[in-house]
Amino acid sequence: MTFGIEAASYYVPSLYLEIKDLAEKRGIEPAKLEKGLGLHKMGFPDVHEDAATFAAEALLKLIKDYTINPKDISRIYLGTESALDAAKPTASYAMQMVEKALEKEFGERCFKNCDVVDMTFACIGAVDALHNSLDFVRSNPDKKAIVIASDYAKYELASSGEYTQGGGAVSLLVSTKPDLLEIENKWGIATESVFDFFKPRRHFKKENLINAPETFPDKIEVFTDEPVFDGQYSNQCYQDRIREAYDHYKEITGKNNPHKNWKYLIFHLPYAFHGKRVFTEIYSLENGLSYETPEEQKAVAKSEDYIQFINDKIEKSQRASSEIGNMYTASIFMALLSALQVSFNEKEDLTGSEIGFLGYGSGSKSKVFSGKVSRNWKNVVSKWNLFEDLKTRTAISFETYEKLHRKQLEESVNPNYKGFGLQSVELENPLLLGARYYEYKA
Numbered sequence: 001m002t003f004g005i006e007a008a009s010y011y012v013p014s015l016y017l018e019i020k021d022l023a024e025k026r027g028i029e030p031a032k033l034e035k036g037l038g039l040h041k042m043g044f045p046d047v048h049e050d051a052a053t054f055a056a057e058a059l060l061k062l063i064k065d066y067t068i069n070p071k072d073i074s075r076i077y078l079g080t081e082s083a084l085d086a087a088k089p090t091a092s093y094a095m096q097m098v099e100k101a102l103e104k105e106f107g108e109r110c111f112k113n114c115d116v117v118d119m120t121f122a123c124i125g126a127v128d129a130l131h132n133s134l135d136f137v138r139s140n141p142d143k144k145a146i147v148i149a150s151d152y153a154k155y156e157l158a159s160s161g162e163y164t165q166g167g168g169a170v171s172l173l174v175s176t177k178p179d180l181l182e183i184e185n186k187w188g189i190a191t192e193s194v195f196d197f198f199k200p201r202r203h204f205k206k207e208n209l210i211n212a213p214e215t216f217p218d219k220i221e222v223f224t225d226e227p228v229f230d231g232q233y234s235n236q237c238y239q240d241r242i243r244e245a246y247d248h249y250k251e252i253t254g255k256n257n258p259h260k261n262w263k264y265l266i267f268h269l270p271y272a273f274h275g276k277r278v279f280t281e282i283y284s285l286e287n288g289l290s291y292e293t294p295e296e297q298k299a300v301a302k303s304e305d306y307i308q309f310i311n312d313k314i315e316k317s318q319r320a321s322s323e324i325g326n327m328y329t330a331s332i333f334m335a336l337l338s339a340l341q342v343s344f345n346e347k348e349d350l351t352g353s354e355i356g357f358l359g360y361g362s363g364s365k366s367k368v369f370s371g372k373v374s375r376n377w378k379n380v381v382s383k384w385n386l387f388e389d390l391k392t393r394t395a396i397s398f399e400t401y402e403k404l405h406r407k408q409l410e411e412s413v414n415p416n417y418k419g420f421g422l423q424s425v426e427l428e429n430p431l432l433l434g435a436r437y438y439e440y441k442a
């Protein structure tokens, strides 16, 4: 029996900012962002969008495009690090939105008997959800699971993470009928607890607040969307973890130089060029090249062989990322969709090709695994129109971007949007304080 991904869909935020506009306002050389990191556009959510609406859009599209009966889905596992609540899973919001949108066709509460939960480990949470769901299907081969990766990657204004912001969702149908990708049950894993990027509770003291009311507590702790991070250290942790997980993968599979057999190398992409920038180490180790000094490392990166290797095995997976930015948990799956969409558009035949995945989540963990492209892959990809869909987004000015970032806009930039949108957040009723209410506009 085979196990893997039967179908896949995606959703990207409806707005974007041109990276050159951000570069100009921040006094950064545009070439650094465009040619150095591979950034062109930054996907950004409108007022009514969040990680729950992204997830709901990707879930509904999956169900509609592949005519799935929602009652046949036994579990929906959502990988996210943009949870809207510290107890109620974002998956439950997404599930409810889709239930409402499907009510006419499938009746009330079509996911009533579905197991729904969030999984969080920074950017690798959705790989964990996939790993887990594959195990589930393996032990329950008559069942199907859906994995959703959904995030809004937000950093502080004017920080070094600002130009890597983005967001969106990817949904995957996991079953014993892997029409897109059959996944091998071998997982190279490396974990180490570090503080490279994290979202702790931030502490605020009353004495530091201007005009705090008398009743305000002396000290409060709040979660914010924006991480505490050390950019260059996070790069190092990423590089170390993927090397360790890759070594583990080699150990458990007995494969020598596995990357040489991979048609595509699919990385977690915090920005488009990250995978190709960090893989130089593994590439050097496997090809017997010196990689000690910064000069040697640069020489590998600039070598003709490595550039050819990137063009053949990595470049196509970067294209969507350049247009969207970091999607946290969804980045690795969007990189897969990007490569497959380009191959499909170029009428390439990928049947039987092996694809290698190098996932990373800060904090930190890497998982390395591989899959084989199925005979029916083109039927699955024929439902996507990734690069055309990206062209339908609305461009925003730098001024609008800053207002959205600071949550200063009450109305959506696109008030006539279609699809799922946040309608209100309860601010009065103490029994429902903070409850979020969404609607679907057909």
Ligand SMILES: CC(C)(COP(=O)([O-])OP(=O)([O-])OC[C@H]1O[C@@H](n2cnc3c(N)ncnc32)[C@H](O)[C@@H]1OP(=O)([O-])[O-])[C@@H](O)C(=O)NCCC(=O)NCCSC(=O)C[C@@](C)(O)CC(=O)[O-]
Residues within 6 Å of the ligand: 029, 031, 032, 033, 035, 036, 037, 081, 121, 122, 123, 124, 160, 161, 162, 164, 197, 229, 230, 231, 232, 234, 235, 238, 268, 269, 270, 271, 274, 277, 326, 328, 360, 361, 362, 363
């Ligand atoms: C990603 C960093 C660290 C980048 O940091 P940075 O300081 O902006 O950039 P850099 O100095 O590392 O690299 C700039 C590149 O541009 C080049 N450059 C310079 N000028 C020019 C020019 N004029 N023309 C052409 N090229 C130019 C320059 O040469 C260099 O390329 P290289 O040669 O080294 O490959 C920063 O944006 C950041 O801190 N981001 C947030 C954290 C992050 O994304 N970390 C990545 C690894 S951790 C991760 O992936 C997990 C994460 C973040 O997704 C979270 C999670 O797991 O939940």
